[in-house]
Every structure is written in structure tokens, then in C-alpha cells.
Amino acid sequence: MSAKHHLHIAASIPPHLTPGEVIAALQDHNTTLSLQALTTGHEKLPNTAPETLKDTYWFPTDLNPVHTYSVTECVTILPGVGQMGRKNITFPSCFQNIPSGVKSRADVSGVTVRAEYRVIRGGMESEVDGEGQGIGDAEWVLVEDAEVSCSWWMMPFVKGKMELAHRDICRKVIEKVEMQRRQIYLAQSVGRSLQVDSASATQAEAVAPEQQVAELYAPGSQKIFYA
Numbered sequence: 001m002s003a004k005h006h007l008h009i010a011a012s013i014p015p016h017l018t019p020g021e022v023i024a025a026l027q028d029h030n031t032t033l034s035l036q037a038l039t040t041g042h043e044k045l046p047n048t049a050p051e052t053l054k055d056t057y058w059f060p061t062d063l064n065p066v067h068t069y070s071v072t073e074c075v076t077i078l079p080g081v082g083q084m085g086r087k088n089i090t091f092p093s094c095f096q097n098i099p100s101g102v103k104s105r106a107d108v109s110g111v112t113v114r115a116e117y118r119v120i121r122g123g124m125e126s127e128v129d130g131e132g133q134g135i136g137d138a139e140w141v142l143v144e145d146a147e148v149s150c151s152w153w154m155m156p157f158v159k160g161k162m163e164l165a166h167r168d169i170c171r172k173v174i175e176k177v178e179m180q181r182r183q184i185y186l187a188q189s190v191g192r193s194l195q196v197d198s199a200s201a202t203q204a205e206a207v208a209p210e211q212q213v214a215e216l217y218a219p220g221s222q223k224i225f226y227a
Contacts (some may be wrong), residue, residue, distance in 0.1 A: 001151070001152050002079070002150065002151060002152065003149070003150065003151070003152040003155045004148065004149045005147075005148050005155060005159045005162070006145070006146070006147050006159075006163065007144070007145075007146040007147075007163055007166060007167075008145055009142070009143070009144040009167060009169070009170050010141050010142065010143045010144075011141070011164065011170035011171045011173075011184050012122065012138030012140075012141055012142075013119070013139075013140040013141060013142055013174060014174070014178070015137065015139060015195070016176060016181075017174070017177055017178065017181065019119045019140050020174045021177050021180075021181070022119050022140075022177055022213045023100065023101055023119050023172065024112060025173055025176060025177050025180075026101045026102045026117050026119075026173065027101070027102055029067065029069065029095045029102070029180075030042075030168060031116065031173060031176060032102070032104065032173070033069060033071065034092070035077070035122075035168075035169050035173065035176070036073075036165045036166070036169060037164055037165050037167075038073040038075060038090070038161065038164065039070045039071060039072070039073050039164045039165075039166065040072050040073060040074050041060050041071075041199070042069045042070065042072065042118055043069060043070050044049075044067065044068070044069050044070075045068045045069060045070055045092065047068065048066045048067070048068040048092075048094055049068070049092065052066070052068075052092070052094055052105065052107070053066060055105065057095055057103065057114055058103065059098055059104065060094060061096070061105070064096050064097060064098060066094050066095070066096045066212055067094065067095050067096070068092050068093070068094045068095075069093050069094075069095070070090060070091075070093075071090065071091055071092070071093040072088055072089070072090045072104065073088070073089055073090075073091075073165075074086055074087070074088055075087055075088075075089055075161060076145055077112060079143065089108055089109070089180055091106060091107060091108035091109075092106070092107060093105070093106040094106070094224075099117075099119075100118040100119050100120065100152065101117040101118040101142075102115045102116075103115075103117075104116070104117075105154040109152060110150055111148065111149070111150040111154065111158050112148070112149050112150070112155070113146065113147070113148045114146065114147045114163060115144060115145070115146040115147075115166065116140075116144070116145050116146075117142065117143070117144050117169075117170070117173075118143050118167075119140060119142055120140070120141050120143055121139070121140060121142070121225070122137065122138035122139070122140055122141040124138055142170045142173060142174060143170070144166065144170050145168060146162065146166050150161045198210070
């Protein structure tokens with residue numbers, strides 16, 4: 001008998017960020033892949049398994065292609081014994097871009113995790129509550145709806161690992177977008193500063209030939225000229 005567990009997370013998008021910036025970050029699949037707590041590496045695969053494409057969870061795959069990655073996670077099997085209690089597992093993880101964000105599916109050893117990340121409008125009439133992250137009257141909200149399915153006897157272990165891997169992704173995505181925004185602003189500021197310095201130097205060079213040579217006399221010695 002199989003069992004399912006659902007996880008709903010929401011995080012408010014600051015007003016200085018646009019929905020498009022957050023969606024663009026989600027659709028760069030490296031974002032969510034690298035921000036999961038258990039992931040240690042990933043690489044893109046050339047194709048997606050045909051049986052995975054048959055999942056009705058996906059949007060039409062002819063319009064929205066599905067991309068697959070080989071993902072490696074480090075999972076603690078036996079706590080308290082350090083490295084000996086950890087195991088590296090590798091499995092396929094699929095992503096599909098959708099208008100509001102991205103859908104994903106991962107399959108490993110009889111466990112299937114589906115997670116959908118969407119940027120939606122908030123506000124008083126459509127307030128979304130994140131688990132442990134009340135977002136109040138946010139204009140735009142990043143929401144993750146995740147579902148894990150597996151055998152009932154595995155669920156207590158799988159549920160905890162799934163929540164550990166996913167609980168902070170929405171917050172981390174927004175933090176990453178903010179960091180990228182600051183980096184762009186800093187680069188633009190440095191570029192403008194260099195342009196101003198270059199223009200000032202050019203003006204100084206143009207004025208210099210027109211200046212007269214000043215003669216300064218040093219007592220008891222020869223004349224010293226400064227151009």
C-alpha cells in the first residue's frame with residue numbers, strides 16, 4: 001500500500017523584485033537544484049525516460065519540454081556516527097518550465113517527489129499561508145506545492161528527508177534573486193564610475209597642452225620647470 005504526503009511552502013516576494021525576475025530564476029534549473037539542502041551535485045542528461053513523459057502531471061510536453069538531470073544527494077541513514085552513517089544516492093530529476101514557474105519530478109528507489117514552484121499574486125483576498133512563514137498581505141508570492149509518494153512503511157523516514165530538502169527553497173530562491181540584483185547594480189555602478197574617470201582623464205589631457213610652463217626658482221640652484 002502506498003502513502004502520500006503534501007508540503008506547502010510560501011514566501012513573500014519583496015516589492016523591489018519583479019515576478020519576472022523570480023520566474024527567470026526558477027526556470028534556470030540550477031537554482032532549485034543547487035539550493036536543496038541534501039544535493040551535492042547534478043548534471044544534465046541528454047533525454048528523458050518515455051515512462052516519465054507519460055505522467056499526466058506535466059503540461060503538454062510538445063509545448064513545454066521536459067529536461068532531466070542526474071542528481072546526487074547525501075542522505076543520513078544512521079545519525080550520530082558521522083560519515084559512516086551517510087549514503088550518496090543518484091537519481092533522475094526532471095524539470096518543465098511553465099508560465100508561472102517550474103514543475104519538477106524526482107524518482108529514487110520507489111519514492112516519487114513532485115514539486116511545483118509558482119509565482120502568484122497575493123493580497124488580502126488571496127492571502128497564502130506558508131508553513132512557518134506567514135506572508136501576510138504580499139503583492140506577489142512564491143509558492144511551492146510538493147507531494148511525495150512511497151510505500152507506507154517508508155513514509156516516516158521519507159517525509160522527514162523531503163521536508164528537510166524542500167523547506168527553505170522558496171526563501172533561498174528569493175535571496176538569490178536579491179543577491180543577483182545587488183551584483184548587477186554594483187557592476188553598473190562600477191561601470192559608470194569608470195566612464196566618469198575616463199572622461200575626466202580625457203578632458204585633462206585636452207587641457208594640458210594649452211597650459212603655459214611655470215618657472216619656479218630654487219634659491220642658489222638652477223631653474224626647475226613643471227609642465
